[in-house]
Amino acid sequence: MSFAAPLLSRLRFMRHLLPALLAAAFSAAAPAQVAGLNVLASGAPGDEVATPQVRAQLLAYAPQGVPVGAEAAEAANAARRPVWLGLRLEHQPHWHTYWKNPGDSGLPTKLEWTLPPGVRAGEIQWPLPQRLPLGPLVNYGYEGTVLLPVPLTITPEFEPGPAAEAMEVRLHASWLVCKQECIPQEGDFAIRLPLRGSSALNGAAFEQALGRLPADLPSGGQTATLSSDGQRLQMRISGLPASVQGQPLQWFPETGDIVAAAVSPAREGAALTPATWSQKWEGDVWTASLPVADTRLESPAALPLLLAAADGQSWRAHAEVQGQWPAVQPPDGVSPQMAAALQEGAAASALSPAPSPAGAAAVPASVFFFALLGALLGGMVLNLMPCVFPVLAIKVIGFARHGDNLRAQRAGGLAYTAGVVLSFVLLGGLMLALRAAGAQLGWGFQLQSPLVIALLAALFAVLGLNLAGVFEFGQFLPSRVASLQAENPVIDSFLSGVLAVAVASPCTAPFMGASLGLAIGLPAAQALAIFAALGLGMALPYLAASWLPALARCLPRPGAWMEVFKKFMAFPMFATATWLLWVLGQQSGINGAAALLMILVALAMLLWALGLQGRARIGLAAFAAAALIGLLAGIGPNVTHLEESAAATGNAASAGSRWQPWSDAAVQAALSEGHPVFIDYTAAWCVTCQYNKKTTLASQQVLDAFDAAGVRTFRADWTRRDPVISAHLQSLGRSGVPTYVLQAKGRAPQVFSEVIGVDEILAGLKALEAAP
Known part of the structure; x- marks a missing residue:
């Protein structure tokens, strides 16, 4: 594995966690929303933990008991001697926790088991999630009650002793529960499974949860073909039951940061955009055109995807990716071109005294x-x-x-x-x-x-x-x-x-x-x-x-x-x-x-x-x-120590994306080609900047207006001290961020308000078109 993989996973973790922290910070200003804010401080472990938002309970299901010794060797077939554990989460109304891929924000529930020697816990068998829109974001998770089942493997090495009557299991679980605000919570659980008796009290809950798990589609005939520019995936999924053919399906990518989450179905006959997707049936093959996430950090050879019908049936496809992924760019890095331009600008600034x-x-x-x-x-x-x-x-x-x-x-x-x-x-x-x-x-x-x-x-x-x-x-x-x-x-x-x-x-x-x-x-x-x-x-x-x-x-x-x-x-x-x-x-x-x-x-x-x-x-x-x-x-x-490869704010977009890293040379080049430019002066420590970035500047209406007017968009990252950006802000009559500027060749820059609105940008574009 590449040395960069841990760094990329940490970047992804911060990207998911940041919206939750910002939501909690904003909710602190509204007393009516913070009454339930608490990170769980659990006492002696039991089988249940309750908070004002979630009731969590550790359940077990072993209808034929726990196999020991020779029984464990004979019980290699798990279907014959199933042993299951599961964490059941009962959410208060309007609260939710997250799936394995949380979507645009959030964190998945994490289970850390303490088991006797010879006993191994498998992966969470994640039930089908639901889409949870939150402003400009779309998350995947669960409301109401959900059971997260985990299979146990009992090997012959499990030797509890002749006098033992039960197997003790301990669990440390952590989850992020959100409504408008987000609260990280955790709890410690303990449960004893009888070795010679049945643990079938919760059988109905497990049977229902296991019966609703997505079914695996037959291998083969499932592909995801990249477009020539690497911005879209053309999906072709075969093997779906005849009963759902012709029906619209929901889709959930199991891998985060590959397929964009916050997208909507395109209107019939309308051209696809980075914010839309389409689906149709070609005989018995379900096809779809899905946009690739602009925060992609990986180039997988296969894309696991869940498909769901309106009646609750779901299937798991494993589509092989065909085509060449574009090179992954560091999400917040500074390109060599931008670094050179900044150095040139800094040198020029040093030659002219500041006013x-x-x-x-x-x-x-x-x-x-x-x-x-x-x-x-x-x-x-x-x-x-x-x-x-x-x-x-x-x-x-x-x-x-x-x-x-x-x-x-x-x-x-x-x-x-x-x-x-x-x-x-x-x-x-x-x-x-x-x-x-x-x-x-x-x-x-x-x-x-x-x-x-x-x-x-x-x-x-x-x-x-x-x-x-x-x-x-x-x-x-x-x-x-x-x-x-x-x-x-x-x-x-x-x-x-x-x-x-x-x-x-x-x-x-x-x-x-x-x-x-x-x-x-x-x-x-x-x-x-x-x-x-x-x-x-x-x-x-x-x-x-x-x-x-x-x-x-x-x-x-x-x-x-x-x-x-x-x-x-x-x-x-x-x-x-x-x-x-x-x-x-x-x-x-x-x-x-x-x-x-x-x-x-x-x-x-x-x-x-x-x-x-x-x-x-x-x-x-x-x-x-x-x-x-x-x-x-x-x-x-x-x-x-200022690390050159450290992420700045997520605003310096990779090459080929809508928002380009700012440099005076790049702006002047766009203006000389006849393109208007819109510049977002921003910083990681500016909360107003992050709010505007997720709302107004992500509005499809604004992005469509930029495209119609041929506007090139740039982000100037001021997280670190930058004398070139400081000089440009001063020339605009501003001394801080956020600052938003719309400029065309031969015309004075339009400087917008700090809390920028959609109507304000549209009015600025109209004024630009009306100017001689």
């Missing part, structure tokens, strides 16, 4: 007023961003802790506002100073540094551990520091404002882009005033709540709920740390992300040990500290 904000001219008072207003509104919108929510939740706990103490609330509100405004002003001042020195930066530049990302991930992990009750800061802080913290809660409010800005600044919200872009070109005083207005807008809701008694009375009163809510808020903290870990992986690669994760584990152990009492504290704390120091010295450099 200095200090020498910029002031704008008219009316323009400056609207810039301040836009910054104020943009700061308020920042409170709705999912990456900011965990910090603001801590602020709510602080307000509630003050109860009826209006004076303390007001002091906390002012301190929080001071922390937010001062942090924005300092960030703005740092940007202006660096730009004056010739450095090309932009808003959110701090998350282009792996070190800053690692420190933020560690901070959120520590906060999560504290909220979860693993340790308390006062347990190992010096008494003078602990008393200072208790006597000066204003400091806590100030620091929470600083933390909120550190996390919020990359989440460029509506109204922010134009104001920040303008600020970069203003004199220092006016520029800093805009940054201060942005901070004031972000802090304004909490400042108002702390000073207005009517709003303060709406806050919940102190009580036992605070301790529950405090521990609950640990999970958004961990989710934020996970997001930051993913962002780090885009810059430092899988080795950097794994190194940071190991360091965080050692850090968590050290914090836990420091909170212990007695002699164990010294020994365990010393061991944990030594482990942490050793990891920092040994693998710490991997965290800050």
